[in-house]
Amino acid sequence: MSTALVEPFPQVGVLMMRAYADLARVEQAKNLDEVLDLGPLELLPRPWDVTSCRDAGLRREVWEWLDAVVGWINTQHAWLADSLVPGCWPRHPHLVHEIGCLADQRRRAGLAVTSELLEEWHRYGLPQFLDRIHTRTRGICEDGHKNPPSATRTGRYLAAAAVDARQELFAQDVATRAAAAGSAGRAALRLVDGLLIDPTTGEVLP
Numbered sequence: 001m002s003t004a005l006v007e008p009f010p011q012v013g014v015l016m017m018r019a020y021a022d023l024a025r026v027e028q029a030k031n032l033d034e035v036l037d038l039g040p041l042e043l044l045p046r047p048w049d050v051t052s053c054r055d056a057g058l059r060r061e062v063w064e065w066l067d068a069v070v071g072w073i074n075t076q077h078a079w080l081a082d083s084l085v086p087g088c089w090p091r092h093p094h095l096v097h098e099i100g101c102l103a104d105q106r107r108r109a110g111l112a113v114t115s116e117l118l119e120e121w122h123r124y125g126l127p128q129f130l131d132r133i134h135t136r137t138r139g140i141c142e143d144g145h146k147n148p149p150s151a152t153r154t155g156r157y158l159a160a161a162a163v164d165a166r167q168e169l170f171a172q173d174v175a176t177r178a179a180a181a182g183s184a185g186r187a188a189l190r191l192v193d194g195l196l197i198d199p200t201t202g203e204v205l206p
Contacts (some may be wrong), residue, residue: 007076009110010068012047013061019045019053048104050096062100063090069103073126083130094136102129 012020022038023046029035038044045053050066053059070085078084089095105125109117156162 007072009106010065010072012065012107015055015058015061016047016065019047019058048100050100066096066099066103069106070099077126078130082134085133095133098129098132102126 022044026035026038026041026044032041035041043054045055045058047053047058047062047065050059050062053062067090070089074084085095085099086092089099102125105117106121109121112118
């Protein structure tokens with residue numbers, strides 16, 4: 001166990017460094033031709049979003065880094081028990097999404113050549129995150145992970161009957177909009193010298 005008074009922010013691994021380097025290339029590129037070798041840019045992994053990491057090795061590295069960051073936050077920044085990130089955080093999707101973003105912002109702040117980003121992280125990012133932890137979890141996992149109180153309602157939302165009912169509403173809305181657009185299009189046509197003209201495009205219709 002380290003005897004240092006304060007501990008440094010956890011460093012990313014080799015695969016994460018490579019992913020960040022690719023993203024930096026895209027950010028700095030003056031045109032897309034410079035980064036064609038990276039493939040479809042929308043498929044590039046974003047380490048702050050573990051769901052975007054399709055490579056198994058990278059995904060594992062991201063999970064381990066996030067776990068190290070949570071441990072670092074709990075030991076270096078949390079003071080009261082209700083501001084600790086629960087140990088079961090990987091089983092809380094809302095925490096996973098937030099922790100990834102929070103960790104990435106802290107990483108970027110640590111790389112900056114001034115303290116402004118780090119001060120903003122301390123002033124806004126971290127406190128607001130810890131406040132949300134307190135509000136959303138309310139200590140329900142202090143004695144081990146528990147299912148969220150909203151599980152029953154979520155189950156009803158995902159039930160087949162509820163899904164079908166929403167899809168029917170969507171279909172009705174789309175059909176109504178399509179009918180309205182069709183009526184508007186027909187009303188806009190003009191008869192000129194025996195020819196049916198679309199005044200918007202000038203197209204002569206049969």
